[in-house]
Amino acid sequence: MSSLLSLRNVWVEYGDKVIIENLSLDIEEGSFVSVVGPSGAGKSSFLRLILGQEGPSRGKILLDGTPLPPECGPDRGVVFQRYSTFPHLTALRNVMFGHECDGAPFSARLFGSAKRKAREEAAEMLSAVGLGANLDSYPAEMSGGMQQRLAIAQALIKRPRILLLDEPLGALDPGIRADMHELISRLWRDYALTIVMVTHDIREAFTLGTRVLTLDKRRHDPQAPHRYGATVVYDLPLDKENAQVTYHAERITIDEIRNN
Numbered sequence: 001m002s003s004l005l006s007l008r009n010v011w012v013e014y015g016d017k018v019i020i021e022n023l024s025l026d027i028e029e030g031s032f033v034s035v036v037g038p039s040g041a042g043k044s045s046f047l048r049l050i051l052g053q054e055g056p057s058r059g060k061i062l063l064d065g066t067p068l069p070p071e072c073g074p075d076r077g078v079v080f081q082r083y084s085t086f087p088h089l090t091a092l093r094n095v096m097f098g099h100e101c102d103g104a105p106f107s108a109r110l111f112g113s114a115k116r117k118a119r120e121e122a123a124e125m126l127s128a129v130g131l132g133a134n135l136d137s138y139p140a141e142m143s144g145g146m147q148q149r150l151a152i153a154q155a156l157i158k159r160p161r162i163l164l165l166d167e168p169l170g171a172l173d174p175g176i177r178a179d180m181h182e183l184i185s186r187l188w189r190d191y192a193l194t195i196v197m198v199t200h201d202i203r204e205a206f207t208l209g210t211r212v213l214t215l216d217k218r219r220h221d222p223q224a225p226h227r228y229g230a231t232v233v234y235d236l237p238l239d240k241e242n243a244q245v246t247y248h249a250e251r252i253t254i255d256e257i258r259n260n
């Protein structure tokens with residue numbers, strides 16, 4: 001595997017508030033990186049950096065060895081915990097929207113064969129996420145799990161090189177999460193994706209990831225909580241061939257990682 005994304009001495013600072021501190025990291029093509037850490041550690045900020053929603057205050061980020069374009073492009077797709085889809089569009093139109101924006105940036109409307117092709121691809125993607133029977137449903141008519149399936153289809157239609165997941169299953173019931181784990185694993189394999197997923201669920205991090213990163217502060221100043229930022233304090237590659245790792249993950253906690 002080769003390095004798809006590299007962060008070199010990256011800092012995120014807001015005024016004198018340090019959020020991410022001197023982060024250096026390589027993410028291999030085809031890997032599934034789970035990111036865990038305490039609330040407020042900077043996990044979403046880390047995803048926003050990769051997405052291009054904000055730039056580092058210092059350091060550089062390279063995609064395939066070249067500086068990451070400052071704006072979010074089709075090479076990166078994202079799914080948030082909620083509200084990733086357009087409520088006024090059907091499932092099919094939600095997924096077609098990416099192609100429509102590219103093909104007709106001003107009107108977001110395609111015609112003729114371009115429209116037919118976009119429709120076929122969107123329907124195919126919706127089938128891949130298990131929504132083949134819901135092409136004409138609106139997000140409000142769908143369950144939480146179905147809405148997240150739709151958000152994933154919408155993110156994947158542009159065939160991104162990196163898929164960013166920010167607590168994508170955080171609002172779902174545990175039973176639905178298990179189905180979603182199966183779906184995300186299958187899409188990761190079938191579409192040869194590189195995935196970076198933020199989660200608060202340590203079991204999910206170990207079940208899905210090929211690597212688990214823990215973001216946290218190495219130093220704390222009780223008088224000035226934002227004096228120091230977070231960095232990668234644990235970086236655990238997982239041997240997915242070894243089923244035992246998955247079983248152990250059932251019981252593992254952040255404290256157990258810290259103590260190892």
Ligand SMILES: Nc1ncnc2c1ncn2[C@@H]1O[C@H](COP(=O)(O)OP(=O)(O)OP(=O)(O)O)[C@@H](O)[C@H]1O
Pocket residue numbers: 014017019037038039040041042043044045046
């Ligand atoms: N635009 C901003 N201006 C100032 N501070 C910000 C800004 N965006 C984020 N922060 C701060 O950065 C810190 C990290 O926020 P972030 O959302 O990345 O953490 P997180 O690890 O994802 O948290 P959680 O697990 O609770 O979602 C927080 O203290 C937050 O208040």
